[in-house]
Amino acid sequence: MAEFTAGLFLNQSLHWMAKPKATGIPVVLAFNLIDRSLSEIPLSPVCVELYESRIGLGCIGRYLRVLGGCLSMYYRGGDHAADEIWVMEKYKVPSSWTRSFVLPPNTSYNTNKKRFWPLCYTKGGALLASSVQNSSRLGTILKLNENGQVLDLP
Template sequence: MDVIVSFDLMESKLIEMPLPNNFDQEIRMASGLSVLGELLSFWAMDYDNNRVEIWVMKEYKVNLSWTKTLVLPLDHAITNPYFNPICSTKNGDIIVTSRGTRLVKYNDKGHVIGHHSFCHSPSEVIMYTESLISLPGDNDQVYGGDTN
């Protein structure tokens, strides 16, 4: 069974979280994780049904809170391996990278409302959010438990 493994900074331990209950793992050909808004997001390409499903975890670490928020048509705008949702707007639009050379904006119904090509060779685009959380240093105990 596929799971998401995360590191809880507050408790300094690894946590396993299952994928959405209603997600059909047999249809997944390509998938990934991102953060949309402030929510953990999981996307998966479904080539059998010619679409991409995007799920968000509305309550962190609560498996039943996974909600399918968007289904995008698998068309000329979306291709693997360079598809990645990178951010969402307050009104539910999302921006994804596609082909490593395009940004595509979808509304909350899954329709393309804008796109922009930004170069001729594949690139990676990521979102950065500044944080005041300090990560443990080399001498700090990270995983808990006995160090002997």
């Protein structure tokens, strides 16, 4: 048995994060809807380490996303550690996981009191994200560079 998170659609497949109890090593499961096959996509060793280390820091989560048409992992650090976004630049190639963004903790848009969500990349490579106050449904859309600095929206 494995523990699952919510899935997402990319390349004719549904994807989930899973941590099989047999190995204890987190992987991405991909179910191809065309040929109805199930496959495992390994995370890079750095991504596995991040996945595991965030649990011990009391961090908020690890999320599978699609950004820029690529499978991505968003490691949420909250008040304790920087958030990181890792992108699998070549689908199903574990060595192609690359860190694309580091978002510093305790910024005006990224704290345990706010939900920060990467939404998409702009054509220029900036990150569009939402930052929503936990106690309300009000939020803002932000444009960030790769160092997490807020850029002006057009």
